Amino acid sequence: MSWSWPSFARMNAILVKEFIQMRRDRLTFAMMIAVPIMQLLLFGYAINLDPKGLHTALVDGDQSRFARVLISSLETSGYFHITERPASHEEGQAALAAGRVSFVITIPQGFGRDLMRGVRPQILIEADATDPAAASGAVGAIPVLADRALRHELTGPLATLLQGAPAIDAVIHRRYNPEGITAYNIVPGLLGVILTMTMVMMTAMSLTREVERGTMENLLAMPATPFEIMIGKITPYLAVGFVQVFIVLAAAKFLFSVPFIGSFVFLMLALLLYVMALLTLGFAFSTLARSQMQAMQLTFFFFLPSLLLSGFMFPFSGMPGWAQVIGETLPLTHFLRIIRGIMLKGIGPGDVVMDLWGIAAFLFVVGFIAMKRFRRTLD
Numbered sequence: 001m002s003w004s005w006p007s008f009a010r011m012n013a014i015l016v017k018e019f020i021q022m023r024r025d026r027l028t029f030a031m032m033i034a035v036p037i038m039q040l041l042l043f044g045y046a047i048n049l050d051p052k053g054l055h056t057a058l059v060d061g062d063q064s065r066f067a068r069v070l071i072s073s074l075e076t077s078g079y080f081h082i083t084e085r086p087a088s089h090e091e092g093q094a095a096l097a098a099g100r101v102s103f104v105i106t107i108p109q110g111f112g113r114d115l116m117r118g119v120r121p122q123i124l125i126e127a128d129a130t131d132p133a134a135a136s137g138a139v140g141a142i143p144v145l146a147d148r149a150l151r152h153e154l155t156g157p158l159a160t161l162l163q164g165a166p167a168i169d170a171v172i173h174r175r176y177n178p179e180g181i182t183a184y185n186i187v188p189g190l191l192g193v194i195l196t197m198t199m200v201m202m203t204a205m206s207l208t209r210e211v212e213r214g215t216m217e218n219l220l221a222m223p224a225t226p227f228e229i230m231i232g233k234i235t236p237y238l239a240v241g242f243v244q245v246f247i248v249l250a251a252a253k254f255l256f257s258v259p260f261i262g263s264f265v266f267l268m269l270a271l272l273l274y275v276m277a278l279l280t281l282g283f284a285f286s287t288l289a290r291s292q293m294q295a296m297q298l299t300f301f302f303f304l305p306s307l308l309l310s311g312f313m314f315p316f317s318g319m320p321g322w323a324q325v326i327g328e329t330l331p332l333t334h335f336l337r338i339i340r341g342i343m344l345k346g347i348g349p350g351d352v353v354m355d356l357w358g359i360a361a362f363l364f365v366v367g368f369i370a371m372k373r374f375r376r377t378l379d
Contacts, residue, residue: 050137051318054102057084057092064112066150070123070168073149074105079138093126096175098351099337102128102135102317115150115168122169129174130344131185134315143170176344183256188343189312191248192274192335195241196306197299199275202237203282204295212291230370234279241275252343262342266349270342270356274335277363284366287373306332334358 056074060067074080084101086092092104106124114121125142127135146168177184252258281302289295307313309327316327327333334355341347349356 049133049314049318051134051315052078053081054079054134054138054317055083055100056080056103056105057086057095057101058082059086059089059092059104059106061109062107062111066112066115067107070107070146070149071105073145074142077141077145079141079145080105096126096128097341097345097347099128099341099347103138120169122171124171124173126173126175129177129180130340131311131315132174132177132180132182133185134317135174136180139172139174142172146170184258184344185340187248187252187256187258188339189336191245191252191339192310192332193307193312194244194248195275195278196332197303198244199237199241199278200282200285200302201296201299202240203234203279204285204289204299205292206233206237207283207286208289208292208295227371230280230283230367230374234276234283237279237282238275241279242271245271258343260343261346263346263348267339267342270335270338270352270359273356273359273363274331274338277331277359277366280363280367280370284370284373287370306330309333311336328358329362331359331362 058071060071071082075082080103084092084095086095086104089104089106092101092106095101096104104124104126106126108122108124111121111123123146125139127139129135150168174180249260253260282299285295285298285302289298305326309319309323310316310330310332311327312332316324316333319327334352337355338352341352
Protein backbone atom coordinates (compact mmCIF):
# COMPACT_ATOMS: atom_id res chain seq x y z
CA MET A 1 0.00 0.00 0.00
CA SER A 2 1.56 3.29 -1.13
CA TRP A 3 1.76 6.24 1.21
CA SER A 4 -0.36 9.29 0.51
CA TRP A 5 -0.93 12.64 2.14
CA PRO A 6 -3.76 12.73 4.71
CA SER A 7 -7.03 13.84 3.19
CA PHE A 8 -8.86 16.44 5.21
CA ALA A 9 -12.02 15.60 3.29
CA ARG A 10 -11.88 11.94 4.38
CA MET A 11 -11.08 12.91 7.99
CA ASN A 12 -13.92 15.39 7.97
CA ALA A 13 -16.31 12.71 6.70
CA ILE A 14 -15.30 10.36 9.53
CA LEU A 15 -15.59 13.23 12.02
CA VAL A 16 -19.12 14.05 10.87
CA LYS A 17 -20.02 10.37 11.00
CA GLU A 18 -18.83 10.13 14.63
CA PHE A 19 -20.84 13.18 15.66
CA ILE A 20 -23.93 11.70 14.01
CA GLN A 21 -23.33 8.42 15.84
CA MET A 22 -22.88 10.27 19.13
CA ARG A 23 -26.14 12.13 18.54
CA ARG A 24 -27.95 8.86 17.91
CA ASP A 25 -26.48 7.24 21.02
CA ARG A 26 -28.18 9.68 23.35
CA LEU A 27 -27.81 7.50 26.45
CA THR A 28 -24.01 7.39 26.21
CA PHE A 29 -23.85 11.13 25.51
CA ALA A 30 -26.08 11.84 28.52
CA MET A 31 -23.83 9.71 30.75
CA MET A 32 -20.76 11.64 29.60
CA ILE A 33 -22.40 14.87 30.74
CA ALA A 34 -24.32 13.65 33.77
CA VAL A 35 -21.65 11.59 35.54
CA PRO A 36 -19.12 14.45 35.99
CA ILE A 37 -21.88 16.80 37.14
CA MET A 38 -23.14 14.21 39.62
CA GLN A 39 -19.64 13.59 40.98
CA LEU A 40 -19.06 17.32 41.39
CA LEU A 41 -22.31 17.86 43.27
CA LEU A 42 -21.97 14.80 45.50
CA PHE A 43 -18.36 15.36 46.50
CA GLY A 44 -18.78 19.12 46.76
CA TYR A 45 -22.03 19.35 48.69
CA ALA A 46 -23.20 15.99 49.99
CA ILE A 47 -20.02 14.59 51.57
CA ASN A 48 -19.20 15.75 55.09
CA LEU A 49 -16.61 13.94 57.23
CA ASP A 50 -17.60 15.88 60.36
CA PRO A 51 -21.33 15.17 60.66
CA LYS A 52 -23.58 17.59 62.51
CA GLY A 53 -27.20 17.42 63.63
CA LEU A 54 -26.89 13.85 64.93
CA HIS A 55 -30.14 12.50 66.32
CA THR A 56 -29.92 12.29 70.09
CA ALA A 57 -32.12 10.93 72.87
CA LEU A 58 -32.01 12.86 76.16
CA VAL A 59 -32.83 11.32 79.52
CA ASP A 60 -32.90 14.25 81.95
CA GLY A 61 -33.41 13.01 85.49
CA ASP A 62 -32.39 16.26 87.13
CA GLN A 63 -34.30 19.16 85.51
CA SER A 64 -32.01 21.69 87.21
CA ARG A 65 -30.80 24.94 85.64
CA PHE A 66 -27.33 23.43 85.28
CA ALA A 67 -28.79 20.56 83.32
CA ARG A 68 -30.71 22.95 81.08
CA VAL A 69 -27.59 25.01 80.38
CA LEU A 70 -25.64 21.88 79.54
CA ILE A 71 -28.37 20.64 77.18
CA SER A 72 -28.58 24.03 75.47
CA SER A 73 -24.80 24.05 74.93
CA LEU A 74 -24.87 20.60 73.34
CA GLU A 75 -27.69 21.59 70.98
CA THR A 76 -26.19 24.93 69.94
CA SER A 77 -22.89 23.20 69.11
CA GLY A 78 -24.58 21.76 66.03
CA TYR A 79 -23.42 18.22 66.72
CA PHE A 80 -26.51 17.05 68.59
CA HIS A 81 -30.15 17.31 67.58
CA ILE A 82 -32.39 16.10 70.38
CA THR A 83 -35.22 14.22 68.73
CA GLU A 84 -36.40 12.00 71.58
CA ARG A 85 -36.84 12.45 75.34
CA PRO A 86 -37.41 8.94 76.68
CA ALA A 87 -38.74 8.54 80.19
CA SER A 88 -36.10 5.99 81.19
CA HIS A 89 -32.60 4.92 80.33
CA GLU A 90 -33.92 1.62 78.97
CA GLU A 91 -36.13 3.42 76.44
CA GLY A 92 -33.13 5.43 75.31
CA GLN A 93 -31.10 2.26 74.79
CA ALA A 94 -33.94 0.80 72.72
CA ALA A 95 -33.91 3.88 70.48
CA LEU A 96 -30.13 3.53 70.10
CA ALA A 97 -30.39 -0.16 69.18
CA ALA A 98 -33.14 0.55 66.63
CA GLY A 99 -30.95 3.16 64.96
CA ARG A 100 -33.38 6.05 65.54
CA VAL A 101 -30.69 8.00 67.41
CA SER A 102 -26.91 8.11 67.35
CA PHE A 103 -26.50 9.17 70.98
CA VAL A 104 -28.23 8.73 74.32
CA ILE A 105 -27.32 11.40 76.87
CA THR A 106 -28.32 10.62 80.45
CA ILE A 107 -28.21 13.34 83.12
CA PRO A 108 -28.72 11.63 86.50
CA GLN A 109 -30.91 12.87 89.31
CA GLY A 110 -29.01 15.14 91.69
CA PHE A 111 -26.67 16.44 88.97
CA GLY A 112 -27.14 20.10 89.91
CA ARG A 113 -27.04 19.39 93.66
CA ASP A 114 -23.74 17.53 93.42
CA LEU A 115 -22.29 20.29 91.25
CA MET A 116 -23.10 22.94 93.86
CA ARG A 117 -21.58 20.77 96.60
CA GLY A 118 -18.30 20.62 94.74
CA VAL A 119 -18.65 16.96 93.80
CA ARG A 120 -17.86 16.18 90.17
CA PRO A 121 -21.18 14.77 88.89
CA GLN A 122 -21.23 12.35 85.99
CA ILE A 123 -23.23 12.41 82.79
CA LEU A 124 -23.47 9.31 80.62
CA ILE A 125 -23.09 9.57 76.84
CA GLU A 126 -23.77 6.38 74.89
CA ALA A 127 -22.77 6.52 71.24
CA ASP A 128 -23.67 4.18 68.40
CA ALA A 129 -20.15 3.23 67.34
CA THR A 130 -21.14 0.87 64.53
CA ASP A 131 -19.89 3.73 62.32
CA PRO A 132 -16.86 5.06 64.23
CA ALA A 133 -16.38 8.00 61.87
CA ALA A 134 -19.89 9.33 62.47
CA ALA A 135 -19.50 9.49 66.24
CA SER A 136 -15.86 10.47 66.69
CA GLY A 137 -16.20 14.23 66.15
CA ALA A 138 -19.19 14.66 68.43
CA VAL A 139 -17.75 12.41 71.14
CA GLY A 140 -14.51 14.39 71.18
CA ALA A 141 -16.39 17.68 71.51
CA ILE A 142 -18.55 16.71 74.50
CA PRO A 143 -16.06 17.38 77.37
CA VAL A 144 -15.10 20.78 75.93
CA LEU A 145 -18.72 21.78 75.36
CA ALA A 146 -19.73 20.79 78.89
CA ASP A 147 -16.86 22.74 80.46
CA ARG A 148 -17.61 25.87 78.42
CA ALA A 149 -21.31 25.73 79.19
CA LEU A 150 -20.90 25.57 82.96
CA ARG A 151 -18.13 28.15 83.03
CA HIS A 152 -20.73 30.92 82.80
CA GLU A 153 -22.84 29.40 85.58
CA LEU A 154 -20.16 28.55 88.11
CA THR A 155 -19.53 32.02 89.50
CA GLY A 156 -18.87 33.35 92.95
CA PRO A 157 -18.14 30.59 95.46
CA LEU A 158 -18.69 27.99 92.72
CA ALA A 159 -15.82 29.40 90.64
CA THR A 160 -13.41 27.16 92.52
CA LEU A 161 -14.92 24.19 90.66
CA LEU A 162 -13.37 25.46 87.44
CA GLN A 163 -9.87 25.11 88.81
CA GLY A 164 -7.98 21.93 87.99
CA ALA A 165 -10.09 19.08 86.66
CA PRO A 166 -13.29 19.70 84.66
CA ALA A 167 -16.37 20.44 86.74
CA ILE A 168 -18.21 17.35 85.48
CA ASP A 169 -17.16 13.88 84.44
CA ALA A 170 -18.44 12.88 80.98
CA VAL A 171 -18.55 9.08 80.87
CA ILE A 172 -18.60 7.93 77.24
CA HIS A 173 -19.67 4.44 76.23
CA ARG A 174 -19.13 3.46 72.61
CA ARG A 175 -21.78 0.83 72.09
CA TYR A 176 -21.59 -2.14 69.69
CA ASN A 177 -18.01 -1.37 68.65
CA PRO A 178 -16.15 -0.05 71.70
CA GLU A 179 -12.71 -0.44 70.13
CA GLY A 180 -13.71 1.46 67.00
CA ILE A 181 -12.64 -1.34 64.65
CA THR A 182 -13.26 -0.15 61.10
CA ALA A 183 -13.78 -3.66 59.74
CA TYR A 184 -16.89 -4.07 61.88
CA ASN A 185 -18.49 -1.27 59.89
CA ILE A 186 -16.94 -1.79 56.46
CA VAL A 187 -17.14 -5.57 55.97
CA PRO A 188 -20.93 -5.94 56.51
CA GLY A 189 -21.45 -2.93 54.27
CA LEU A 190 -19.27 -4.47 51.58
CA LEU A 191 -21.81 -7.24 51.21
CA GLY A 192 -24.44 -4.72 50.14
CA VAL A 193 -22.01 -2.88 47.86
CA ILE A 194 -20.84 -6.06 46.11
CA LEU A 195 -24.39 -7.24 45.56
CA THR A 196 -25.43 -3.83 44.24
CA MET A 197 -22.69 -3.83 41.63
CA THR A 198 -22.82 -7.43 40.46
CA MET A 199 -26.55 -8.19 40.64
CA VAL A 200 -27.64 -5.08 38.75
CA MET A 201 -24.94 -5.36 36.11
CA MET A 202 -25.31 -9.09 35.39
CA THR A 203 -29.07 -8.86 35.07
CA ALA A 204 -28.97 -5.68 32.98
CA MET A 205 -26.57 -7.31 30.54
CA SER A 206 -28.53 -10.55 30.28
CA LEU A 207 -31.40 -9.15 28.20
CA THR A 208 -29.23 -6.78 26.15
CA ARG A 209 -27.05 -9.79 25.31
CA GLU A 210 -30.14 -11.39 23.75
CA VAL A 211 -30.59 -8.33 21.55
CA GLU A 212 -26.95 -8.18 20.45
CA ARG A 213 -26.81 -11.89 19.63
CA GLY A 214 -30.07 -11.79 17.68
CA THR A 215 -31.88 -14.25 19.97
CA MET A 216 -34.37 -11.69 21.26
CA GLU A 217 -36.87 -12.61 18.56
CA ASN A 218 -36.88 -16.23 19.74
CA LEU A 219 -37.47 -15.07 23.31
CA LEU A 220 -40.37 -12.85 22.27
CA ALA A 221 -41.87 -15.66 20.21
CA MET A 222 -42.22 -17.85 23.28
CA PRO A 223 -45.74 -18.09 24.82
CA ALA A 224 -44.54 -16.44 28.05
CA THR A 225 -45.73 -13.31 29.85
CA PRO A 226 -43.33 -10.47 30.72
CA PHE A 227 -43.49 -11.50 34.38
CA GLU A 228 -42.57 -15.09 33.54
CA ILE A 229 -39.67 -13.96 31.38
CA MET A 230 -38.41 -11.64 34.14
CA ILE A 231 -38.54 -14.39 36.78
CA GLY A 232 -36.82 -16.83 34.46
CA LYS A 233 -34.06 -14.34 33.66
CA ILE A 234 -33.29 -13.25 37.23
CA THR A 235 -33.60 -16.56 39.11
CA PRO A 236 -30.16 -17.90 38.09
CA TYR A 237 -28.54 -14.69 39.29
CA LEU A 238 -30.40 -15.02 42.57
CA ALA A 239 -28.45 -18.21 43.21
CA VAL A 240 -25.20 -16.47 42.23
CA GLY A 241 -26.02 -13.67 44.64
CA PHE A 242 -26.38 -16.02 47.58
CA VAL A 243 -23.06 -17.65 46.72
CA GLN A 244 -21.52 -14.20 47.06
CA VAL A 245 -23.37 -13.72 50.34
CA PHE A 246 -21.90 -16.85 51.91
CA ILE A 247 -18.40 -15.98 50.68
CA VAL A 248 -18.54 -12.50 52.25
CA LEU A 249 -20.09 -13.76 55.51
CA ALA A 250 -17.45 -16.48 55.79
CA ALA A 251 -14.70 -13.91 55.24
CA ALA A 252 -16.29 -11.60 57.81
CA LYS A 253 -16.20 -14.35 60.43
CA PHE A 254 -12.92 -16.12 59.76
CA LEU A 255 -10.75 -13.34 58.33
CA PHE A 256 -11.99 -10.17 60.01
CA SER A 257 -13.64 -11.61 63.18
CA VAL A 258 -16.74 -9.47 62.73
CA PRO A 259 -19.29 -10.44 65.41
CA PHE A 260 -22.67 -11.87 64.43
CA ILE A 261 -25.14 -11.28 67.26
CA GLY A 262 -28.54 -11.37 65.53
CA SER A 263 -30.64 -13.93 63.70
CA PHE A 264 -29.13 -15.62 60.65
CA VAL A 265 -32.59 -16.56 59.35
CA PHE A 266 -33.77 -12.95 59.52
CA LEU A 267 -30.65 -11.83 57.66
CA MET A 268 -31.30 -14.37 54.89
CA LEU A 269 -34.88 -13.17 54.49
CA ALA A 270 -33.76 -9.55 54.35
CA LEU A 271 -31.08 -10.51 51.82
CA LEU A 272 -33.67 -12.26 49.65
CA LEU A 273 -35.76 -9.10 49.53
CA TYR A 274 -32.71 -6.94 48.80
CA VAL A 275 -31.31 -9.17 46.06
CA MET A 276 -34.73 -9.38 44.39
CA ALA A 277 -34.90 -5.57 44.34
CA LEU A 278 -31.46 -5.35 42.71
CA LEU A 279 -32.21 -8.02 40.11
CA THR A 280 -35.47 -6.32 39.20
CA LEU A 281 -33.62 -3.03 38.77
CA GLY A 282 -31.13 -4.75 36.48
CA PHE A 283 -33.99 -6.15 34.43
CA ALA A 284 -35.48 -2.65 34.17
CA PHE A 285 -32.11 -1.30 32.97
CA SER A 286 -31.98 -4.02 30.31
CA THR A 287 -35.25 -2.70 28.86
CA LEU A 288 -33.71 0.77 28.53
CA ALA A 289 -30.29 -0.16 27.16
CA ARG A 290 -29.67 -1.12 23.55
CA SER A 291 -26.29 -2.74 24.16
CA GLN A 292 -24.28 -4.30 26.95
CA MET A 293 -22.12 -1.18 27.08
CA GLN A 294 -25.17 0.97 27.77
CA ALA A 295 -26.29 -1.51 30.42
CA MET A 296 -22.92 -1.11 32.15
CA GLN A 297 -23.22 2.68 31.93
CA LEU A 298 -26.66 2.64 33.55
CA THR A 299 -25.35 0.36 36.28
CA PHE A 300 -22.49 2.73 37.03
CA PHE A 301 -24.84 5.71 37.02
CA PHE A 302 -26.91 3.99 39.74
CA PHE A 303 -23.93 2.56 41.63
CA LEU A 304 -22.10 5.86 42.16
CA PRO A 305 -24.82 7.65 44.19
CA SER A 306 -25.56 4.39 46.01
CA LEU A 307 -21.94 4.19 47.12
CA LEU A 308 -21.71 7.83 48.18
CA LEU A 309 -25.18 8.55 49.62
CA SER A 310 -25.99 5.30 51.44
CA GLY A 311 -23.68 5.77 54.41
CA PHE A 312 -21.16 3.18 53.32
CA MET A 313 -18.19 5.48 52.65
CA PHE A 314 -19.29 8.62 54.48
CA PRO A 315 -21.54 9.17 57.52
CA PHE A 316 -25.16 9.34 56.40
CA SER A 317 -26.11 11.69 59.22
CA GLY A 318 -23.50 14.21 58.09
CA MET A 319 -25.08 14.77 54.68
CA PRO A 320 -27.37 17.72 53.97
CA GLY A 321 -31.11 17.17 53.98
CA TRP A 322 -31.53 16.92 50.21
CA ALA A 323 -28.80 14.27 50.01
CA GLN A 324 -30.43 12.24 52.78
CA VAL A 325 -33.75 12.38 50.91
CA ILE A 326 -32.07 10.94 47.82
CA GLY A 327 -30.25 8.39 49.95
CA GLU A 328 -33.50 7.17 51.48
CA THR A 329 -34.73 6.16 48.01
CA LEU A 330 -31.74 3.85 47.50
CA PRO A 331 -32.08 0.23 48.68
CA LEU A 332 -28.43 0.09 49.80
CA THR A 333 -29.11 2.73 52.46
CA HIS A 334 -31.78 0.59 54.09
CA PHE A 335 -29.83 -2.63 53.69
CA LEU A 336 -26.76 -1.19 55.44
CA ARG A 337 -28.88 -0.35 58.46
CA ILE A 338 -30.38 -3.82 58.46
CA ILE A 339 -27.17 -5.86 58.12
CA ARG A 340 -25.16 -3.74 60.55
CA GLY A 341 -28.02 -3.85 63.02
CA ILE A 342 -28.39 -7.62 62.78
CA MET A 343 -24.68 -8.43 62.94
CA LEU A 344 -23.51 -5.86 65.50
CA LYS A 345 -26.64 -5.09 67.57
CA GLY A 346 -28.75 -8.23 67.32
CA ILE A 347 -31.88 -6.33 66.28
CA GLY A 348 -35.08 -7.98 65.06
CA PRO A 349 -37.63 -7.21 62.32
CA GLY A 350 -39.51 -4.74 64.52
CA ASP A 351 -36.46 -2.48 64.77
CA VAL A 352 -35.97 -2.13 61.01
CA VAL A 353 -39.52 -2.47 59.73
CA MET A 354 -39.33 0.90 57.94
CA ASP A 355 -36.12 -0.13 56.17
CA LEU A 356 -37.74 -3.38 55.07
CA TRP A 357 -40.68 -1.43 53.72
CA GLY A 358 -38.28 0.92 51.95
CA ILE A 359 -36.67 -1.96 50.05
CA ALA A 360 -40.07 -3.53 49.33
CA ALA A 361 -41.40 -0.24 47.93
CA PHE A 362 -38.34 0.06 45.69
CA LEU A 363 -38.90 -3.49 44.45
CA PHE A 364 -42.56 -2.79 43.65
CA VAL A 365 -41.92 0.50 41.82
CA VAL A 366 -38.98 -0.80 39.79
CA GLY A 367 -40.81 -4.04 38.99
CA PHE A 368 -43.80 -2.09 37.71
CA ILE A 369 -41.55 0.04 35.48
CA ALA A 370 -39.76 -3.05 34.18
CA MET A 371 -43.05 -4.70 33.24
CA LYS A 372 -44.32 -1.59 31.46
CA ARG A 373 -41.06 -1.20 29.53
CA PHE A 374 -40.91 -4.86 28.54
CA ARG A 375 -44.52 -4.83 27.29
CA ARG A 376 -43.50 -2.03 24.91
CA THR A 377 -40.70 -4.27 23.67
CA LEU A 378 -43.24 -7.02 23.06
CA ASP A 379 -45.42 -4.66 21.08
